[in-house]
Amino acid sequence: MRPYANEADYHQWFINHVDHFPLPDRRVPILIIGHELSLFGGSRNGGSGSADLVAVDMEGRVWLIEAKIASSAEFGTVWAQLGRYRDSLQAHNRWDVLERQMLKFLAGREICQPASLRFRGHDSLLAVFQDWLASLGERGRDAAAFTDGVAEQLRTGTLGLAVLADIPPPPIAREAAVHHAHGGPTAWFLAHAHQGEARLETCYFQGPGMMSFQASEPTVFYDTAYPRCRVDTLAEYLDPVLIPLIEEILYPGLRRLGWNGHDARNNSKSITIALPFMNAMGQLQPLRLVDLGWTDADASRVAATQRLPGSYGLKVLFHPYDLHQGLGESLALERINGWGPKLHACGWRARGVARNIHVTPLTREEFRKFAKEFEYEPSPRIKDFTRGDQTEREALLRFLALMENIIADIRTSILARGAPA
Secondary structure, eight states: OOSOSSHHHHHHHHHHHOOEEEETTEEEEEEEEEEEEEETTOSTTSSOEEEEEEEEETTSOEEEEEEEOTTTOOGGGHHHHHHHHHHHHHHHOOHHHHHHHHHHHHTTOSSSOOSOOTTTTOSSHHHHHHHHHHHTTOTTSOHHHHHHHHHHHHHHTOSEEEEEESSOOOHHHHHHHHTOOOSSOEEEEEEEEETTEEEEEEEEEEETTEEEEOSOOOOHHHHOOOOOOOTTTHHHHBOGGGHHIIIIIIHHHHHHTTOOSSOSEEOSSEEEEEEOOBOTTSOBOOEEEEEEEEOSSOGGGSOTTSOOTTOBOEEEEEOOTTHHHHHOHHHHHHHHHHHHHHHHHHTEEEOGGGTTTTTSOOOHHHHHHOOOOEEEOSBTTBOSBOSOOHHHHHHHHHHHHHHHHHHHHHHHHHHHTTOOO
16 A cells, blocks of 8 residues: 555655655755745746745755656646746746745645754755755855855756656656756656655656666556446545445445435546435436545546556545535525535535635525535545545544435425425
8 A cells, every 4th residue: 555645645755755866876865945836827827836846956956846646647748847837937936935935844834844844943045055964964065055056046947857756657758758858957756665665766867968768667557447437446446445434334324325326427537426305296306415436636637547456545525416406596505504514524625615614604606606515624634535544434424424414404305395205
């Protein structure tokens, strides 16, 4: 089992375990100095973007790093993404603003934490670099010149661009890398857990006058057939620790609520569970209330040949998408506003305009824009089911108990409108 659940966890795992870059002919100590660095003009549409990681190596080279994991990455565009970040640094971003962001990370004042808080009291990157170089036995180095070199690379764009991934570069990324040149080095670092230990390898490196790819490049991963998400394939791609959650808790609980064991509809990343209700005409009309599927961010955007069996987290959504059809808009709005605080207490958060529904009820206008989706997110750092531990088991049990009350509430509301439940 891999030790990270999603890209955010992967960032932290890398920060905690890696302190060297294995360049083709040497190992170079590195210091991570920034995480999710805000870059004006760095997004695809020209708005603000954020660089996953910024590092500096002992030789004074700055590295802009984009981290990707196999189950959620778009590898064909990763080099273009790094290029946008580089260009935005040159065009829009000031050193003093970047320095403040980096010092905030190094002080441990962000969700993602540095490997050490030894730099927490420093008020400048110059002080950080003085301390770091001294810890490497480089007390004779000119820290001011080192700092000036870092600032100059950010200004001129001659820094290193690197992809950090848990798989070797797929052909589409390798092709793009060969044609990518920007005046600085480019690299593909493969960081993954091996027999319980962190391992970092350089799969690709291109520097001044040199380029190298490692010979071994597994291809079986890219040739794997991959089905749509269905009841009979959901477990196949989940992390094995999550199988008991669906087999022992989720599926039996949903059956007790009236589920017939089939998916009402499915797509590339999720299945819909519909539960039976009678409509105003006395006809059986299943209502879409729960979506199950694979997590790891944007699973629907991952190519069908780029997903790993046994690697996905579990997404469990309360999704009352069709509720207004059974109750009418006014009653549906009233009921969802009433359920919001209870869902929040179980660990489920609404999305978009309804993010604070547990505090501020939705207006009718907001309800019409509402994504009608509540996802398991017990804290800002945790999203979806990834561990399969007792905490997650209890969260699912609370959710199913609340679902029983919600279904009873829906039936009562349908009866109040004059239709049989």
